[in-house]
Amino acid sequence: MATEAAAADDAATTGGPPEYTEMEEQLAEGRMKADEEAPPPSPGLGGSAIRCREVCRSYGELKVLNNLNLTVPQGQIYGLLGPSGCGKTTLLKCIVGTLKISRGHISVLGKPPAFPGHQVPGRMVGYMPQDLALYNEFTISDTLTFFGRIHGLSSKDTQARMDFLVDFLDLPQKSKLVRNLSGGQKRRVSLGAALLQNPQLLILDEPTVGVDPVLRAKIWQHLVEIVKTGKVSVVITTHYIEEARQANV
Numbered sequence: 001m002a003t004e005a006a007a008a009d010d011a012a013t014t015g016g017p018p019e020y021t022e023m024e025e026q027l028a029e030g031r032m033k034a035d036e037e038a039p040p041p042s043p044g045l046g047g048s049a050i051r052c053r054e055v056c057r058s059y060g061e062l063k064v065l066n067n068l069n070l071t072v073p074q075g076q077i078y079g080l081l082g083p084s085g086c087g088k089t090t091l092l093k094c095i096v097g098t099l100k101i102s103r104g105h106i107s108v109l110g111k112p113p114a115f116p117g118h119q120v121p122g123r124m125v126g127y128m129p130q131d132l133a134l135y136n137e138f139t140i141s142d143t144l145t146f147f148g149r150i151h152g153l154s155s156k157d158t159q160a161r162m163d164f165l166v167d168f169l170d171l172p173q174k175s176k177l178v179r180n181l182s183g184g185q186k187r188r189v190s191l192g193a194a195l196l197q198n199p200q201l202l203i204l205d206e207p208t209v210g211v212d213p214v215l216r217a218k219i220w221q222h223l224v225e226i227v228k229t230g231k232v233s234v235v236i237t238t239h240y241i242e243e244a245r246q247a248n249v
């Protein structure tokens, strides 16, 4: 089954606190298709973080993205909402550049994803996939060190971020192997890896699954704080949308 999505962007920011921009998705005739564009990016916020135009993506005969148009203004949190199977993860993979689109155009932080020399995927984007990509043989410390090296962070910076994230995400001892972590702990390590290099764009596919309500509230608060700078944009899928709204996400 696939679904059709309708974008109902309501972000008309004027440079104040970040607003929640919502993509409401509606079931329709077997494909995902976004309708209206977001309003033009606010002056002073540096334009769009993501622009998708007439984007199509199929798996064989199954059309998942059908002429999707989407604009994520810089410095905001953009929520992708929709029923299971409507194409949210497919869209996020296309934005990050790990999945090719069949037709259309995507621009992420000014260039198409996977453009030579563009750090998308790479340092500019922190991606927390729904299916976690962690090495069971690594400890938490190895994992964050690994991602730090990939993104060219110094050992000192990696260590400082690691200490902050272990505390912030309430992770167990850094020396613990990933294979011995609970599902929720693994998801928090994956979120830590996405946040590690302070990327300009965060793409989070269900970041709070398996996270208790207190920590979820902390994560919402953290996302609100980092977008307040105007330099970081977040795209998120979540089933906790009401809770996120209450946290001013």
Ligand SMILES: Nc1ncnc2c1ncn2[C@@H]1O[C@H](COP(=O)(O)OP(=O)(O)OP(=O)(O)O)[C@@H](O)[C@H]1O
Binding pocket: 001, 002, 059, 062, 064, 082, 083, 084, 085, 086, 087, 088, 089, 090, 091, 130
């Ligand atoms: N690699 C694949 N090959 C074939 N079909 C796929 C593949 N990946 C996803 N699909 C199909 O594409 C559709 C969209 O899947 P996708 O994972 O993007 O949905 P989603 O909205 O993220 O769902 P959920 O909320 O359950 O995570 C589904 O019908 C799914 O079965």
